[in-house]
Amino acid sequence: MKKMSKHKIFTLSITLLFCVFGFFKTNAQRMFQGEVSDLNKQALADVNVYWLGSQTIVTTDEKGNFSIPFPTDTVTLPFKLVTSYSNIRDTFELDDLNSIWTFTVSVKVTLKEAKVLDNKSGAYISKMQVIKTEVINRNELRKAACCDLAGCFETQSTVQPQTTNILTNAKELRILGLSGVYNQILVDGVPTIQGLTYTYGISTIPGSILDNIWVVKGANSVLQGYENMVGQITVFPREGGKAEPFTSDLLVNSFGEKHANAAVSIKKEKWNNYLAIHTSQPGNKFDRDKDRFLDLPLLTRYSIYNKWRYKKENEKGFSTFVGVRLIDEKRIGGQVHFDPETDKGGLIAYGQATQFLQSEVYTKSGYRLDDNQKFSLLASSVEHNQQSWFGVLRYKARQSHRYANLQYELFYGKNKQHDLKTGISYRYLHTHENISFTSDTIKRTFDGIYIRQETVPGIFIENIYKSNNEKWTAITGIRADKHNTFGWFVTPRVLLKYQATERTDLRASIGTGWRTVNLFAENINLLTSNRDIYFKEVLQPEKSINMGFNVTQEWKIKKVDFTASFDFYHTQFQNQFFPDYDSNASIAVISNFAKPSISNALQTEITASALQKLNFRVAYNFLDVYRIINAQKVLLPYNARHRLLAVASIHSKKPLWQVDLNAHWYGKQRLPNSKSLPEDLRQPDFSKPFTILGLQYTHTFKKVEVFGGCENVLDFRQIRPIIGYQKPFDTYFDTSFAWGPTRGREAYIGVRYKLLKTEDNEGE
Numbered sequence: 001m002k003k004m005s006k007h008k009i010f011t012l013s014i015t016l017l018f019c020v021f022g023f024f025k026t027n028a029q030r031m032f033q034g035e036v037s038d039l040n041k042q043a044l045a046d047v048n049v050y051w052l053g054s055q056t057i058v059t060t061d062e063k064g065n066f067s068i069p070f071p072t073d074t075v076t077l078p079f080k081l082v083t084s085y086s087n088i089r090d091t092f093e094l095d096d097l098n099s100i101w102t103f104t105v106s107v108k109v110t111l112k113e114a115k116v117l118d119n120k121s122g123a124y125i126s127k128m129q130v131i132k133t134e135v136i137n138r139n140e141l142r143k144a145a146c147c148d149l150a151g152c153f154e155t156q157s158t159v160q161p162q163t164t165n166i167l168t169n170a171k172e173l174r175i176l177g178l179s180g181v182y183n184q185i186l187v188d189g190v191p192t193i194q195g196l197t198y199t200y201g202i203s204t205i206p207g208s209i210l211d212n213i214w215v216v217k218g219a220n221s222v223l224q225g226y227e228n229m230v231g232q233i234t235v236f237p238r239e240g241g242k243a244e245p246f247t248s249d250l251l252v253n254s255f256g257e258k259h260a261n262a263a264v265s266i267k268k269e270k271w272n273n274y275l276a277i278h279t280s281q282p283g284n285k286f287d288r289d290k291d292r293f294l295d296l297p298l299l300t301r302y303s304i305y306n307k308w309r310y311k312k313e314n315e316k317g318f319s320t321f322v323g324v325r326l327i328d329e330k331r332i333g334g335q336v337h338f339d340p341e342t343d344k345g346g347l348i349a350y351g352q353a354t355q356f357l358q359s360e361v362y363t364k365s366g367y368r369l370d371d372n373q374k375f376s377l378l379a380s381s382v383e384h385n386q387q388s389w390f391g392v393l394r395y396k397a398r399q400s401h402r403y404a405n406l407q408y409e410l411f412y413g414k415n416k417q418h419d420l421k422t423g424i425s426y427r428y429l430h431t432h433e434n435i436s437f438t439s440d441t442i443k444r445t446f447d448g449i450y451i452r453q454e455t456v457p458g459i460f461i462e463n464i465y466k467s468n469n470e471k472w473t474a475i476t477g478i479r480a481d482k483h484n485t486f487g488w489f490v491t492p493r494v495l496l497k498y499q500a501t502e503r504t505d506l507r508a509s510i511g512t513g514w515r516t517v518n519l520f521a522e523n524i525n526l527l528t529s530n531r532d533i534y535f536k537e538v539l540q541p542e543k544s545i546n547m548g549f550n551v552t553q554e555w556k557i558k559k560v561d562f563t564a565s566f567d568f569y570h571t572q573f574q575n576q577f578f579p580d581y582d583s584n585a586s587i588a589v590i591s592n593f594a595k596p597s598i599s600n601a602l603q604t605e606i607t608a609s610a611l612q613k614l615n616f617r618v619a620y621n622f623l624d625v626y627r628i629i630n631a632q633k634v635l636l637p638y639n640a641r642h643r644l645l646a647v648a649s650i651h652s653k654k655p656l657w658q659v660d661l662n663a664h665w666y667g668k669q670r671l672p673n674s675k676s677l678p679e680d681l682r683q684p685d686f687s688k689p690f691t692i693l694g695l696q697y698t699h700t701f702k703k704v705e706v707f708g709g710c711e712n713v714l715d716f717r718q719i720r721p722i723i724g725y726q727k728p729f730d731t732y733f734d735t736s737f738a739w740g741p742t743r744g745r746e747a748y749i750g751v752r753y754k755l756l757k758t759e760d761n762e763g764e
Helices: 006-022 758-762
Strands: 031-037 048-051 065-069 079-085 088-094 101-104 123-125 133-137 159-165 170-175 183-187 210-217 231-237 246-253 258-267 271-281 298-310 317-334 351-368 373-390 393-412 418-437 448-466 472-483 487-501 504-515 532-535 542-557 560-575 580-584 587-590 597-610 614-629 632-635 642-651 657-666 690-700 704-711 746-755
Touching: 031 079, 048 065, 088 101, 123 560, 170 183, 170 231
Parallel strands: 031 101, 183 231, 532 587
Antiparallel strands: 031 065, 048 079, 079 088, 123 133, 133 210, 159 170, 210 231, 246 258, 246 746, 258 271, 271 298, 298 317, 317 351, 351 373, 373 393, 393 418, 418 448, 448 472, 472 487, 487 504, 504 542, 542 560, 560 597, 580 587, 597 614, 614 632, 614 642, 642 657, 657 690, 690 704, 704 746
16 A cells, blocks of 8 residues: 555544544434415414334424424435324425425315425526535426436536547536546446447437436545546436426427427336437438538437336335446447448548447335435446447457445434444456557557456545534545556545525635546547557546635525525646657557646536526636646646626516527637647647527426527537547548537427326316
């Protein structure tokens, strides 16, 4: 085990101190508040209220108000609250414990279902979480096309989708101005996007199956692993019973692309099932730049998703869910006249063709002993087989990924104010990559077979502590993992929250993280461009420390609700990898970088909601991402230091019509050094600032929703982003200089259909 630095020892000591301290300190529970009324909207007194499966019962006062301790499980959605009045018992499902809800019950007949509505907007900051968590629900996802996960952040400022290969339209999700490899993407709390699946993984998740998305910046819980170095994105797919019995949607854009989805939801007494199918069909060939290269690839995708659940996690006894996904995808890009059937690997036409088959199974099973104890097992298995052509380069790859996490949870203390989780984890990753060339017109020397096998067992412990006055909450955790090649790594993290007032929250976090590099999958431009690769040394794991601070303030002026937030996060790498494209225009240098590499990210945002009809959000991001090389500060390329976002939504009080507008402004970005290129191919040192504007109108009928809109209304395009497009088989052909949109204006129209629940139909 390597010797730890002083700051690591200090952080580790503080973490252990908090964990031990959590066993002895006690405090009062946080309270959920609400009110109960009858069908005439009159307050009801003496109504018994309790959480399903709990023995704690409270009674409403003369104004119908009540206050009850939070349920023992404050993670699993939805929460179930039971009201009992005059022998009438109703069960309500809700997904937020910090709003004040109004529950309407019947004093004459038992309601088959009670609808609970509040004024939460489509995107909001969760008050429950210790670390700042931005929640994006289905209301927000309806504001844009959202064909896949990569398109679900058009109205957000925290996550920036970035194209990594303009010819196949591969994308990543950036947080804090850093590559998407440094944030972790979870599906139902399980990490499934890893290694080879990183390149196209976020595009394979259809937006139509998503229930909500949680976005976190900075250090996070140690439970899911060590790789969430600067953030975490957790997606929660829809579930049977909660989703409508049948839904379908179709979208067609101005390029001729078609996206179709259909889903079936079934719910019985103790189990439910959600089945969804998706397909994307290719559009027409467009070349507005007249560079003889397609402006967008021809995409064909088929996927199926199924999630089966038995009982809720907060119920006693055994519960489980199993998710299954199967994806078959093909992407074709390159020159307009490229025919993949005859031209792959040849010199007649340059093209890029990628096809892969991916299957995954993931599960979370648990056994709750009582209100205080439960065991949980999270596990996943992913298989990925891929064949790609990038000009004359052939890339064949396959991967097996296994993950398991067994944990024990204990609520303890006088009022169950402590939540302790501890357990073991195991990760296995095997990749086999075969790179070959069918022609030697240019000198590239990195052909061969690359085999990598990782096994990483780990152990972790985490404690949540809350203060007596309910103002302080602390999460302290630490994990230790042993990599089969690089040995032991210790990852401590501390997250703090202080509720200064009912409307003011302060949060802070600090923690370390590490990861191993998946060279080609995470740096696809190494394969798509004609640079040779020089391996200077063996790549070591990347390591970082991240610390951040956040303030969230709410207030109200007349009938307008405001929320403002301010964030600052600092990330410093002890070792980082980034291909060196600057030193030589024809070579990418692969080496470790142990000198200072820094990211300072500041974000300020304000949202306003008025009369339940108008929502507005404006945000500003400042990113200072750089390295110190030869005592000089060098900005990392492809990062706009200044970004602005404005989002506005206006809609009718009843679901009928809605207009959504979003505008993004990006400042200039540093580009890689191109001075060693021939003069006619050289690029400027910085890109131009640009603005992207999106607009959508939605009209809702009883079962049908029709929507239409336009992305990039101003039709801004980076003209001819491919260097050396005139000679794609020559040394200087390079696709890595894309800094802005290349496809231009995109109009679309779509329709959504949903079969309402029986109870919904009866209430019409």
